Amino acid sequence: MADCIFCKIVAKEMNSKIVYEDEKIMAIEDINPVAPVHILIIPKKHIASLDAVTDEDLELMGHIQLTASKLAKKLGLNQNGYRLVNNCGSWGGQTVFHIHYHLLGGRAFAWPPG
Numbered sequence: 001m002a003d004c005i006f007c008k009i010v011a012k013e014m015n016s017k018i019v020y021e022d023e024k025i026m027a028i029e030d031i032n033p034v035a036p037v038h039i040l041i042i043p044k045k046h047i048a049s050l051d052a053v054t055d056e057d058l059e060l061m062g063h064i065q066l067t068a069s070k071l072a073k074k075l076g077l078n079q080n081g082y083r084l085v086n087n088c089g090s091w092g093g094q095t096v097f098h099i100h101y102h103l104l105g106g107r108a109f110a111w112p113p114g
Contacts, residue, residue, distance in 0.1 A: 001046050006098035010044045020071055024063050027071060027103070036106025037075055037082075041068055047099045050088040068103050077105035085113075 001007050008014045010026055019039050020027035030038040043060055047053060072082045082105035087093035
């Protein structure tokens with residue numbers, strides 16, 4: 001998608017601090033962190049939101065979850081806990097319509113999230 005900021009980041013047309021990358025996904029530092037650790041995990045394939053995921057994306061979605069867990073362990077977040085968030089749709093808080101997950105850690109989180 002030509003106008004998608006995450007597609008531009010994945011294509012390396014825009015700079016970002018890459019934390020992890022493989023053939024399927026990229027993880028970058030959020031430019032407006034809400035926690036001491038705030039990483040965005042972005043699939044390289046453009047998928048607008050969780051509602052647009054299909055059976056074809058099952059392996060990719062599992063890969064995102066497993067990579068989030070590995071990154072959390074690598075960053076020491078698993079010792080006290082962390083949060084993995086996906087916002088779906090405008091009422092769900094999604095502002096960039098390219099599916100992505102927020103890996104948050106380094107502090108305690110409240111529930112409900114607000």
